[in-house]
Amino acid sequence: MESRTTVSTASAATTPALDAFPQQTLEAVDIVVLVLYFVFVLAVGLWSMFRTKRSTVKGYFLAGKDMVWWPVGASLFASNVGSGHFVGLAGTGAASGIAVAAYELNGMFCVLLLGWLFLPIYISSGVTTMPEYLKKRFGGKRIGIFLTVLYLFIYIFTKISVDIYAGALFIQQALHWNLYVAVSGLLVITAIYTVAGGLAAVIYTDALQTLIMVIGALILMGFSFVEVGGLDALQVKYFSAIPSNHTGNNTCGLPRLDAFHIFRDPVTSDLPWPGILVGLTIPSIWYWCTDQVIVQRSLSAKNLSHAKGASLMAAYLKILPLFIMVLPGMISRVLFPDLVACADPESCKSICGNPSGCSDIAYPKLVIELLPIGLRGLMMSVMIAALMSSLTSIFNSASTIFTVDLWRLFRPRSSEWELMIVGRVFVLVLVVVSILWIPLVQSSQGGQLFIYIQSISSYLQPPVAVVFISGCFWKRANEQGAFWGLITGLAVGICRMVLDFVYVAPRCDEVDNRPAVVKYVHYLYFAMILTLFTVIVVVTVSLLTEAPSKDMVSRLTWFTRWDSDAKSPERAIEPTTSALDSQAPREAESPSANVDVKSSPEDASTDISNRTSAASRLKKIVYWICGMEANQDADKDAPPVPQEPVEVLLRENSFQKQVLDINLIVCFSAGVFLWGYFA
DSSP states (O other): HHHHHHHHHHHHHHHHHHSSSOSSOOOHHHHHHHHHHHHHHHHHHHHHHHSOOSSSHHHHHHHHGGBOOHHHHHHHHHSSOOHHHHHHHHHHHHHHOOGHHHHHHHHHHHHHHIIIHHHHHHHHTTOOOOOHHHHHOOOOHHHHHHHHHHHHIIIIIIIIHHHHHHHHHHHHHOOOHHHHHHHHHHHHHHHHHHHHHHHHHHHHHHHHHHHHHHHHHHHHHHHHHHHTTTHHHHHGGGGGOOOTTSSSSSSSOOOOOTTTOOOTTTTSSSSBBBBBIIIIIHHHHHIIOHHHHHHHHTTSSSSSHHHHHHHHHHHHHTTTTTIIIIHHHHHHHHHHHHHHHHSHHHHHHHHHHHHTTGGGHHHHHHHHHHHHHHHHHHHHHHHHHHHHHHHHHHHHHHHHIIIEEEIIOOOOOOOHHHHHHHHHHHHHHHHHHHHHHHHHHHHHGGHHHHHHHHHHHHHHHHHHHHHHHHHHHHHHHHHHHHHHHHHHHHHHHHHHHHHHHHOOOOTTTTTOOOOOOHTTSSSSHHHHHHHHHHHHHHHHHHSSSSSGGGGGGTSGGGGGGOOTTHHHHHHHTHHHHHHHHHSOOTTTTOTTTOOOOOHHHHHHHHHHHTTTTHHHHHHHHHHHTOOOOHHHHHHHHOOOOOOOHHHHHHHHOOOHHHHHHHHHHHHHHHHHHHHHHOO
């Protein structure tokens, strides 16, 4: 391996930009593997499109609420682990060691909280979106509107643009395409895929892509450990992985002495252990227990037992990133120190185009340099699978909350046809805004993509998590307390986020002249402070104002989820989806807008049938591709499909419950062991 490293290093010093990295590109066999992957995914997507009725809100946004545990669990993992994870976790591992794996191990516990504590409440309340839950729990419109806008903001700045950038980075380095050309190509495929299929297509293709991701990443992990000589050799060689152009007494390019510890110094380290234990948990609860992307998948399960099984599957899979992403990233630094650990801004800019650092190329470098022909194409498929699975999930969920929580608020009499079109068009709007944000993502946090994601999350997510936790588990919490806790908490968090962008962290060889609140208060500590501040506001305002009515509590908290009051039958049949599926005004449903308003449905049907057969067939094809069949008028007159009562959805078979609880203990114990072993 020394000879390969020498060649790469020499190239980096003598050739510009992309000539220096990487040395290899995809061969014809790799391209064939990529094409076969796309064909396979397309086949699965088409199958799932046939399987689910996509022309209704419930079918499109909740996959008909008929999913079993294993595709939902795979979709939870695939939605979480996008290309940003592969690039970001490996890059931060290369830069600073294994401590970043704490985010994944923490996620194990939080996804279990979703299945056992939060989902019973969401199922009992009969909601489709998370802003809708807060609207039911607290009443009024302002919290729901505010939260909807915030979710869309978070999706663009910490999810979509990050995954787009990470996936495009892979394609750029493998095919030598321009970054924005790569972005455009990916988004065209992904947007069409999401617009046509709905949640069912997303979940089933996520299941396939999870399998591809795990197999491909395990293969690359094996090649990486063979190349470096095993874990023991990595623990020795990592501390010698210093770029050849390192000079002076600064720490630029030097590996951290605590690289193989998760628990690090509480004052001077990059990831202090109190922040890892406490400050990390609150944003993690927000992500796994209240984020629309994750909860929407769990709500598509046919009952609570299947939703718990999905949470368990996702928790077991969350053990893998430490071994298939973080450690390979550290190996990449050992094999290519002059590239991955570059210390000089000029050399970094020539290597990867980012003067802040090139640690984010750690995983792409392994894929391109280590794997043989064919397997290289498989790993490119893995990266594209990771990108597509996370983007389709986010696009679908963002479209859901915009359509259900914002559009219907301003147009309460909008037809189902209109809602389906708006949801699809909004995906295209998200794409454009996300592309515009990519340059800031590229330059933030010293080239460590994952740290960028987590820092932004620590400023925006704790107030939302506190409001959800108080709403779910404290009956006395009311609308005033939740609203002012959310507003003041987010105001404080946004101030810190703006300071982070204004006062960028200096390079390792520069003096740190940032304000004390930015310089000395780590973002994980700030998350702890922000959480405490929001809790104080929520509790104080709630106690000083009127208690919520019974309607704002019944079936909407952990302690009242089994309530059977006068309104429970309405809630038991999922009012949101039922209301959407049976709206009275359907004036925009039919594509024949020129039909006389006095015409009967029979006249309209006759008028449509008299059109030319070619035009009719073409329209049917277009409607089918978009999942908006033209027989909406027939569906309008059909009786509503009865929904299973909440008691049926929540009640669990005793044997299944025992199996799930035993697995909960096993999974929890495995997580505690990993924490202790690497602490």
